[in-house]
Amino acid sequence: MSKAFLFKGGRVIDPANGEDTVRDLKVENGKIVKEFSVANGEIETIDANGKVVCPGLIDIHVHLREPGQTAKETIATGTQSAAAGGFTTVVAMPNTTPPVDSTATVSWIIQRARETGVVNVYPTGCISQGMAGELLAPIGSLKKAGVVAITDDGKCIQNNELMRRALEYARMFNLVVMDHCQDYALTAGGVMNEGYWSTVLGLKGWPAIAEEIIIARNAMLAELTGCRVHCQHVTSAGGVRIIREAKQRGVPISGEICAHHIALTDESLKGYNSDFKMNPPLRTQRDIEALLTGFADGTIEYLASDHAPHCNYEKEVEIADAPFGIVGLETEFALFNTKIAKAGISSLPKVIEALTVKAARLLDLPKGTLTVGADADVTVLDPELRWTVRKTQLLSKSKNTPFDGTELTGRAIFTMVSGRPVWSLEKGILV
Amino acid sequence: MKWTRKDFIDIQSLSREEIELVLDTAASFKKVLERPIKKVPSLRGKTVVNLFIEPSTRTRVSFELAAQNLSADVISMAAESSSFKKGETLKDTALNLQALNAEFIVIRHSAAGAAQFLAERLNAHVINAGDGAHEHPTQAMLDTFTIREKLGTLEGKHILIVGDILYSRVARSDIWSLTKLGAKVTLVGPTTLLPEHFRDMGVGVVHDLDSVLPQADVINLLRIQHERQSKAAFPSLGEYIGVYGLTRERFKKCKPDVMIMHPGPINRGVEIESDLADCGNSVILQQVTNGLAVRMAVLYLVSGGAVGGVE
Amino acid sequence: MDAAAIDRSLNRLAHEILERSPEGVALGFVGIHTRGVPLAERLAKLTQKFDPSRPVLPVGQLDISFHRDDIGRAKPAPKITDIAFDVDKEHVILVDDVFFTGRSVRAALNALVDIGRAKTVRLAVLVDRGHRQLPIRADYVGKNIPTSIEEKVEVRLSEIDANDEVIVSGGTV
Numbered sequence: 001m002s003k004a005f006l007f008k009g010g011r012v013i014d015p016a017n018g019e020d021t022v023r024d025l026k027v028e029n030g031k032i033v034k035e036f037s038v039a040n041g042e043i044e045t046i047d048a049n050g051k052v053v054c055p056g057l058i059d060i061h062v063h064l065r066e067p068g069q070t071a072k073e074t075i076a077t078g079t080q081s082a083a084a085g086g087f088t089t090v091v092a093m094p095n096t097t098p099p100v101d102s103t104a105t106v107s108w109i110i111q112r113a114r115e116t117g118v119v120n121v122y123p124t125g126c127i128s129q130g131m132a133g134e135l136l137a138p139i140g141s142l143k144k145a146g147v148v149a150i151t152d153d154g155k156c157i158q159n160n161e162l163m164r165r166a167l168e169y170a171r172m173f174n175l176v177v178m179d180h181c182q183d184y185a186l187t188a189g190g191v192m193n194e195g196y197w198s199t200v201l202g203l204k205g206w207p208a209i210a211e212e213i214i215i216a217r218n219a220m221l222a223e224l225t226g227c228r229v230h231c232q233h234v235t236s237a238g239g240v241r242i243i244r245e246a247k248q249r250g251v252p253i254s255g256e257i258c259a260h261h262i263a264l265t266d267e268s269l270k271g272y273n274s275d276f277k278m279n280p281p282l283r284t285q286r287d288i289e290a291l292l293t294g295f296a297d298g299t300i301e302y303l304a305s306d307h308a309p310h311c312n313y314e315k316e317v318e319i320a321d322a323p324f325g326i327v328g329l330e331t332e333f334a335l336f337n338t339k340i341a342k343a344g345i346s347s348l349p350k351v352i353e354a355l356t357v358k359a360a361r362l363l364d365l366p367k368g369t370l371t372v373g374a375d376a377d378v379t380v381l382d383p384e385l386r387w388t389v390r391k392t393q394l395l396s397k398s399k400n401t402p403f404d405g406t407e408l409t410g411r412a413i414f415t416m417v418s419g420r421p422v423w424s425l426e427k428g429i430l431v
Numbered sequence: 432m433k434w435t436r437k438d439f440i441d442i443q444s445l446s447r448e449e450i451e452l453v454l455d456t457a458a459s460f461k462k463v464l465e466r467p468i469k470k471v472p473s474l475r476g477k478t479v480v481n482l483f484i485e486p487s488t489r490t491r492v493s494f495e496l497a498a499q500n501l502s503a504d505v506i507s508m509a510a511e512s513s514s515f516k517k518g519e520t521l522k523d524t525a526l527n528l529q530a531l532n533a534e535f536i537v538i539r540h541s542a543a544g545a546a547q548f549l550a551e552r553l554n555a556h557v558i559n560a561g562d563g564a565h566e567h568p569t570q571a572m573l574d575t576f577t578i579r580e581k582l583g584t585l586e587g588k589h590i591l592i593v594g595d596i597l598y599s600r601v602a603r604s605d606i607w608s609l610t611k612l613g614a615k616v617t618l619v620g621p622t623t624l625l626p627e628h629f630r631d632m633g634v635g636v637v638h639d640l641d642s643v644l645p646q647a648d649v650i651n652l653l654r655i656q657h658e659r660q661s662k663a664a665f666p667s668l669g670e671y672i673g674v675y676g677l678t679r680e681r682f683k684k685c686k687p688d689v690m691i692m693h694p695g696p697i698n699r700g701v702e703i704e705s706d707l708a709d710c711g712n713s714v715i716l717q718q719v720t721n722g723l724a725v726r727m728a729v730l731y732l733v734s735g736g737a738v739g740g741v742e
Numbered sequence: 743m744d745a746a747a748i749d750r751s752l753n754r755l756a757h758e759i760l761e762r763s764p765e766g767v768a769l770g771f772v773g774i775h776t777r778g779v780p781l782a783e784r785l786a787k788l789t790q791k792f793d794p795s796r797p798v799l800p801v802g803q804l805d806i807s808f809h810r811d812d813i814g815r816a817k818p819a820p821k822i823t824d825i826a827f828d829v830d831k832e833h834v835i836l837v838d839d840v841f842f843t844g845r846s847v848r849a850a851l852n853a854l855v856d857i858g859r860a861k862t863v864r865l866a867v868l869v870d871r872g873h874r875q876l877p878i879r880a881d882y883v884g885k886n887i888p889t890s891i892e893e894k895v896e897v898r899l900s901e902i903d904a905n906d907e908v909i910v911s912g913g914t915v
Contacts, residue, residue, distance in 0.1 A: 202563050202564030202600060272544030272547050317520055318545050320544075320563070
């Protein structure tokens, strides 16, 4: 296999260097290079004419389900799904079985990813032991073993004392605490956003206030402790407002938007299709507008998928009993491209910035740039490509997408990890 | 107007004409019920399965009689005897019933959306006998039928629905049916059980029962199920009676010919003072009889509705 | 058939019915929905005109939807059955517009039997177009119109439609 690649004539967007120019990009021996050292005959050319060449995309919120839930997804299938979505790096959530609250599990995941993964996998660790929300996990040891952040994602620490101590403790290790913001008492039995549609459908409401109360708590604790808190999957107008106000005061808090939360509203639940059931739930058009405004004005700086695979037999039950979550890696770029860049909310380079250098800097990953000498994680995007999502064609082991049959604009067409082509639209997985 | 739907899932998606077809057909069946032979051969040789995942004696009995009056064979499966405890999914249970050649599945389930879930997956006709807090469409049809029978029309009539609206599938189905036929509907209940979102369904939302009683042509009292509600929703049954119970004293404020309805079973002395339930204004037992005619009409109509719906 | 021809047929039918029914016996006309109902009413009026001494029974209407043999194939739109006299005690004349396969009459007989055991049941039709599929015959026929099976015979009556006429259409010439 070739060791040198020439991406020819593409629009190179590298937000880390503020670059947006049409030029060639050179890769040799797994790194971005200024000039080739090998002879012309050994260089493989990738025609990027009319396409976008950018740093490999990074998703900071992915459930790979391994170990323990491999009927839903494995590190192998999950990273293949990532590659097909243009992602070269995924940050894996720790709510596996067992949860990632011991160094052994961290090491196992890192080893497993090296053996079976096709893109880079960075694990996160739990905040609390067993994600039970009672005792702190061994955060320092987890960091040493390789976690890039701590989170109880899927669960939310209700005990404010424990959350305070977690932030104080994590700050010692310079770890970001990522929080799934949900007040349990306010969401007991909840299935979907509390509003007109939950009323009509007779489904138990999941009010936005349940998320906002925890975001507000996190802002206060971040201010008190000085530890960075990252609020995962922000969905509501109120949540955006709280983060905006806190950031204006200099509080170390941030938020992320997941693609489905700006693409769909709670009205989508009207067919009782559990592929539209997620946690937090789809909200209203007004919330979508607030999220988009929040991204445009810099309040919300991060974009992610919350890729959450579930088996069809788990999802194909009464909607109240179905698990929350959808697969997202393969539709994510198209949705952000359509809903943010094409819609004129912000620019394509801003979307790429959020999905590369911003994500890398949040978690201190040595990724997200095309600077000479950097790892050659490269994605070629066609932001104009119109395509129709077919759930049967997804590479993820699970097919729980709400976008089956939806036409989207923009798609990765080639993905390279450390100088190795891993996926192309034409040929599929290459490794 | 002809019936084209395979299933009977909700009132929300029905047109006014479809609702009227159900009511007119029910009127035909009510005539049948007045004859010495209360049976027609329409569904002879067909099998109706009542799949009741949530217990309900009266609705089940009503559907059983309706199916028998149409000459169908009827089997009722209650939650206790079903395979649910063995961990079989709803989908698998229903597919098994279909494999046994059940042409009609009448489903009662505690989960909203359960009827639609089955309708999308089965060739059998699916009839919703109440799904969680979503809809109870045959109850709405019998309520509407009873009002139309007594008052001649729904147009312009003022109908109060009183009680625990938030968790009531009857309220939701009634709202769609009554408003589609031109009635003015006002919901009455405590703020915790009657959120403002209901206004967007085209109805009034009021928390003071006494203020609207004098204008009402019909009062539909819902059953209060204190055990089901979140404990935070209202303090006690005693407090409920004081604020929303239909007492003798409140009854005096009503129009003399006001119609009193209740989907049953009644909590005497809670939603309604006991002797008011038996007075001349009460149509509670007519509702039960009409329920039979309405359920015959629904089973009969869907039997001719094609798989895949509209022509 | 135009309006005058329909009139003539009904007049003749009324006379035949009177001639062949015992003296003084009340006649219970029952129309099969939809167009049998106005025909039954017209026949009742005519017999009363020709024989005013005969006792009068209210005209009944019979809906056969619930007794059809094509339930599950047809899209249902049932009408009301309403017979105000005591079927058990009377002589019934079933009235329909077009007599074709005999299946509607079969359903009507079953529906009628469920209501009561009439002393006699006779069948009167405006048009007999042939092509019986069941062993049933009419007692009184207004007009025999030989047709091919592909043809459509449509009876229009002023109570329901714009005018009175019978149209045969759609056949190959």
